[in-house]
Amino acid sequence: MPILGLSRLAKPLTSEEGYRILERDHYRCQYCGLDGMASFENSLIMTVDFVHPRAKKGKKTPENLVAACRPCNVIKGYRKFKGLEEAKAYVLKRRAELQKDWEAKTAALRGKTASASV
Secondary structure, eight states: OSTTTOOOOOOOOOHHHHHHHHHHTTTOOOOOOOBBTTTTHHHHHHEEEEEEOGGOOOSSGGGGGEEEHHHHHHHHOOOOOOSSSHHHHHHHHHHHHHHHHHHHHHHHHHHHHHHHHH
């Protein structure tokens, strides 16, 4: 029974459980495809994501857990999707939007820096 309005969440993963999921997915982000074994830096940002979030009563089952790079995990957040493919489509679309915004902002900043130094 929930106490003070708190509901029970699936318990967080143990290190062993997390490593099993990363190994199953070959240390590759299931959203963007980043290879966590390609470099040490890539390995540092690998996480395990609950496709159906713990905060929304997602289960700690292998079918609900995927390897994800930290940026994709953050972009997906606590949103609820019907499955991995729907979540992946959202994450990839959002990454493309964020990249476009970043490129426009950095281009504008480069333009300001170049004109200021002339």
